[in-house]
Amino acid sequence: MKEIIETGTDELYAHLNKEAEEAGYHLNPDVEHAKNLVSGMLVNEKRYGYRACPCRLATGDKDDDLDIICPCDYRDQDVEEYGACYCGLYVSESVIEGEKNVAPMPERRKPLEERKRREQMPATISSLPFPMWRCRVCGYLCARDGPPGVCPICKAKAERFERFM
Amino acid sequence: MTMVHIQGEDKGNIVLYALSTCVWCKKTKKLLTELGVDFHYVYVDLLEEDEKEKILDVMKIHNPVCSFPTLVIDDKTCIIGYNEGRIREVLGK
16 A cells, blocks of 8 residues: 655655754654654645644644644653653654653643643733743743744644743 | 444454554554454544534443544444553464
8 A cells, every 4th residue: 555645745844853962852863753743734734724733633723722832731741651642743762762661642732622621721910020931832921922934843833822921 | 323343353343443643543553454463443533523522422432531542342342542452362373
């Protein structure tokens, strides 16, 4: 069975690989696996308008799917705990070094209702001179009037930031 | 229901809920094909909305999170994710 690979897969793979290595992340050394995922992301970009995780069912409503736009909000935790993110595009250093294998993992993402409930409980310290913004992808924090256009650590877009304090 | 039937050895009613873009789903489908068992699969992401809802309602009974791949055998055994060892064990292969 020949895989159908989307046009632009090799270019996006090379770009993501470079970006990952520069920021201390690693793509799966199984290049075929990684490129299949990148191809799936491109299919989703065409279908929904954004690169939703190829291993999750997107709704097509960007607001509801922000947390699963690659890199997803759950990548860092899954890489740390299981050696890879949910789809297996990103893996940990110890997997790269061959010290650890990728373990099957449960879905960390909560159902929509629960995610919405959590969003409604921001902590506040009104005496802070600036609000604090947290990158949902990598946890980067900054204190300024608004979130940066792009996370300086993991390159996630401004829309992936949440008001932290 | 838009299920695709793959003919093979009868090991019970095997249904694979999958996404067309998911690599783990592809691996699961490939494994079932290699094992030569009879199964049905459906790409949930390619369904029309009303049909998608219907399928997700059925999936929820077995896997409330509705993650993929979800493999259901004889309406009672559910294997979530690509777990080769467990699939082989359940199918006795």
